[in-house]
Amino acid sequence: MIKEVFFRIKERLMQIGLFKTIVLFLTFIMLITVAVLGIVLQVGKNSLEDQLMAKRWSMKKDVAQISCFYSQDAFMTEDSIEEMRYLLSKKLQELAIEPNTANARLYIDAYSAQGTISIQSDKKSIQATAIGIGGDFFMFHPVKLKGGMYFSGNDLMQDAILLDEEAAWQLFGSNDIAGKTVTIGGLPYRVAGVYERPQGDLETLAGSEDTTVYVSFSTLNAMKSASVTCYEVVMPNPVEGFAMDRMLEINLSSEEMVKMVENSNRFSYISLYNVWKERAARSMKTDDIVLPFWENLARYKEEQMMEVALWQVVLAGILLIYWGIKGMIWVIRHKPTAQTFVKIGDFISEKFRGAKKRAKAKRKARKEQEQNTYIDE
Numbered sequence: 001m002i003k004e005v006f007f008r009i010k011e012r013l014m015q016i017g018l019f020k021t022i023v024l025f026l027t028f029i030m031l032i033t034v035a036v037l038g039i040v041l042q043v044g045k046n047s048l049e050d051q052l053m054a055k056r057w058s059m060k061k062d063v064a065q066i067s068c069f070y071s072q073d074a075f076m077t078e079d080s081i082e083e084m085r086y087l088l089s090k091k092l093q094e095l096a097i098e099p100n101t102a103n104a105r106l107y108i109d110a111y112s113a114q115g116t117i118s119i120q121s122d123k124k125s126i127q128a129t130a131i132g133i134g135g136d137f138f139m140f141h142p143v144k145l146k147g148g149m150y151f152s153g154n155d156l157m158q159d160a161i162l163l164d165e166e167a168a169w170q171l172f173g174s175n176d177i178a179g180k181t182v183t184i185g186g187l188p189y190r191v192a193g194v195y196e197r198p199q200g201d202l203e204t205l206a207g208s209e210d211t212t213v214y215v216s217f218s219t220l221n222a223m224k225s226a227s228v229t230c231y232e233v234v235m236p237n238p239v240e241g242f243a244m245d246r247m248l249e250i251n252l253s254s255e256e257m258v259k260m261v262e263n264s265n266r267f268s269y270i271s272l273y274n275v276w277k278e279r280a281a282r283s284m285k286t287d288d289i290v291l292p293f294w295e296n297l298a299r300y301k302e303e304q305m306m307e308v309a310l311w312q313v314v315l316a317g318i319l320l321i322y323w324g325i326k327g328m329i330w331v332i333r334h335k336p337t338a339q340t341f342v343k344i345g346d347f348i349s350e351k352f353r354g355a356k357k358r359a360k361a362k363r364k365a366r367k368e369q370e371q372n373t374y375i376d377e
Contacts, residue, residue: 030315037312044305045267050294053140054264057234064237065263066247069230071289074253076228081111087250097236107235110135113226120183121171128167128211132220140232148178148193158216161189164197166211185223230292259289272306
């Protein structure tokens with residue numbers, strides 16, 4: 001059967017001619033390439049959990065995830081976050097945007113800062129990078145746990161810490177340490193769990209190379225007088241750009257001290273085009289905003305996906321232009337009437353029906369053969 005099909009294709013290609021055969025072959029290869037690049041884009045969009053909170057929050061695509069990255073000089077505090085929450089709730093109320101049910105939350109948010117702290121156990125003392133978190137941080141950043149559980153920045157008691165594997169082994173010589181106690185600044189803190197810190201050349205370049213622990217923002221603030229450098233929110237986005245516009249309206253810092261990103265839309269073709277258009281500016285740092293490692297990873301992924309999208313658009317454009325011109329030439333030469341297109345449609349339908357009948361006959365023959373084989377046995 002395969003040999004027969006191959007022979008028919010070969011015979012047909014010989015009738016078409018060498019040039020047309022090459023064109024058809026290249027068209028087929030380019031179509032496959034465009035499809036594969038589309039799959040790569042789709043996989044790339046869903047490869048970073050930190051960028052998918054909007055999708056996890058609502059499958060209806062009626063919300064957006066916005067990240068605000070602040071300079072240390074913006075001096076964003078927990079009071080600043082509370083003020084932004086108040087302004088955001090007020091804006092949404094003024095626009096008559098309400099939750100679907102009485103107990104539902106209209107938006108979800110988190111904030112964080114980074115510093116260095118000293119941690120002691122009965123065995124050892126270490127210095128570690130600490131990310132101080134508030135709100136529902138681990139809903140936005142579901143780090144992979146090796147043991148224990150997450151804690152929330154909304155907890156009444158802010159006495160928990162999440163260690164990476166390196167810190168756990170240095171302090172206790174084990175990953176199974178949930179519930180144990182460490183000391184920070186002379187105060188006891190409960191180990192909520194141990195997580196697996198992403199490691200690799202790319203993660204190192206992004207800034208995830210040091211031993212890193214998670215504590216509450218209030219803990220880090222008590223040690224280092226921390227300033228919020230990242231505020232993230234998932235909120236209603238009934239029309240394109242609504243969420244970003246609201247965040248710009250409630251922003252408490254100057255435009256020079258904040259960088260805002262719509263995470264849920266950053267891998268669209270338009271966003272990737274903007275990445276390509278602004279590639280020179282992206283490579284030149286002119287502010288003192290230090291991005292967290294998860295945002296650096298996302299920016300690198302943007303540049304990767306931008307190249308993939310560029311190749312896909314170029315190949316698709318070449319196909320559209322070539323076959324569009326071929327179609328115009330055919331129309332000019334043959335001057336088809338409405339009846340011509342009806343005949344073409346009938347021809348295609350007839351071929352499709354014929355292929356369907358043949359497939360049905362083959363299935364019937366295969367079924368009869370299986371039944372005969374069963375009877376013989």
